[in-house]
Amino acid sequence: MKVKCKSKSAFVQPIGCMMLSIISGMGISPLVLAVPRQVSLHSPEQSAQRQPQKIAQASGTDTPQRSQLIQQANALYSQGDFKGAEENLRQFTKKFPEDAFGHFQLGNVLFQQKKSEEAISAYREAIRLKPKYALAYNASGMVYASQSRWEEAITEYKKALEINPNYGEALTNFALAMWQTNKKDEALSSLEKALNIFKTQNRGEKVNQVERILKEIKTADEPGVS
Template sequence: MKLKSKLKSAFVQPFSCMMLSILAVMGISPLVLAVPARVSLHTPEEDTYKEPQKLAQLGADSPERSQLLQQANALYNQGDFKDAEENLRKFIKKFPEDAFGHFQLGNALFQQKKSEEAISVYREAIRLQPKYALAYNAIGMAYASQSRWQEAITEYKKALEINPNYGEALTNFALAMWQTNKKDEALSSLEKALNIFKEQNRGEKVNQVERILREIKTADEPSVS
C-alpha cells in the first residue's frame, strides 16, 4: 500500500490511534493524530494541553452539569455513541449556552459518521466560544474524513491562529498538506508538532509523529532491490 493511502486510511478515522483529536481527541476531543486510541469526552490530561477546552468548561458549572457530562462520558467510553448523543442532547436542552456540551455532542455525532451534523454542532460551539480551537480542529477532521482537504486545511489554520502551539492541529494540518502534495509544508508542521509534544512530555504523541516523519521523508526514496 502506498504511503498516502496508509496515511489517508488512518487520517479519515480521527479517533483512531493515528488521529486527536483527535482526533481524541479529535482527540480532540477531536482531535487530533488528535488522540491515541479512543479518547474520552473529557479527561484532566486533555485539559492540560487544550486551554480552549479548559476555558469552555469554566463558569456556570454545577453538580447537575457535571453529572450529566459524566454520564455521557461513560457511554462514550463504552463505545455507545448513540446513547452518548442522546444524553448530550438532553444536556444541551438544560444548558443551551454551554459550548463544551455542543463540542462533545459533535464528537458523538462524528463517531457515528454523521460528519455534516457534527460540523454544524461544532460551529455552534464556536458561536458560543469564538476562540474554541478544538472545535475548529474538529471541523477540519470532519472535512478530512470526507477527503475535503482544502476545507480541512482552512479549519486547521483557524485553530492554529488561536493556539499556534496546538500540537494535534499541527499534525492534522501536516497530514492534510501531505495529501495535497505539499511535502515541505507537511514536514515543517510535523517538526513543530514534534517539538511541542516533546516539551509536554507526551511520549506517545512523540513516537507517532516521529513515525509519520520517517515515512514521509522516505516516501520518495527509490526502493532497494
C-alpha cells in the same frame, strides 16, 4: 475513529493506512469525553482541553444537573454507546443551549457515529458561542479530512492554529492535509514544529507517533518505497 483507505488518485500522496490512523487518533484526543477531575494537567495542550469546562463552571452553569448529564454522557461514551451519549448530550444542549462545551461534545459523539454534517453543525454552534474554540476548529477539520475534503480541513486547522499556534494535534493534522495536497515541505515543517512541542511537553507517545509519520513522508518518494 477508524480511517478507511480508499484507492488513491494520482494527485493524492501515498501515505499509509497506518499513518492515517495514527494522525486521526492524535486528533481525536480532545474528543474523549471527560469531567474536569479526570484530566491530569501536564501540558498546555491538556490545559486547553480543560478550558471549556472551566469556563462553563466559572459562568455559573456548573449545576448538579449539568454535572450529572456530563458524567452520564462520559459513561456512555466510555462504554461505546455513542447513540446513548448522543441522546444524553441532546438533552444537555436543550437544557443548557449556551454551553459551548456541550455542543462540542455532541459534535464529538456525532463524529464517532459518522454523522459528519450533524457533527459540523454542532461544532459550528460551539464556535458561535465561543469564537476562540481551537479544539472545535480542529475537530471540524478532522471531519472534513475524514471525507478527503482537504482544502476545507486546512481552513479549519489554520483557524485552530491562529488561536493556539502550539496546538500539537492541529499541527499534525494540518501536516497530513498539506501532504495530501502535494505540499511536502509545508507538511514536514508543520510536523517538525509539532514534534518539538510534544517533546517540550514530555508527551512521549505523541513524539513517537510524529517521528513515525515524518519517517514515512520523508521516505515516500525514495526509489523502491511504495
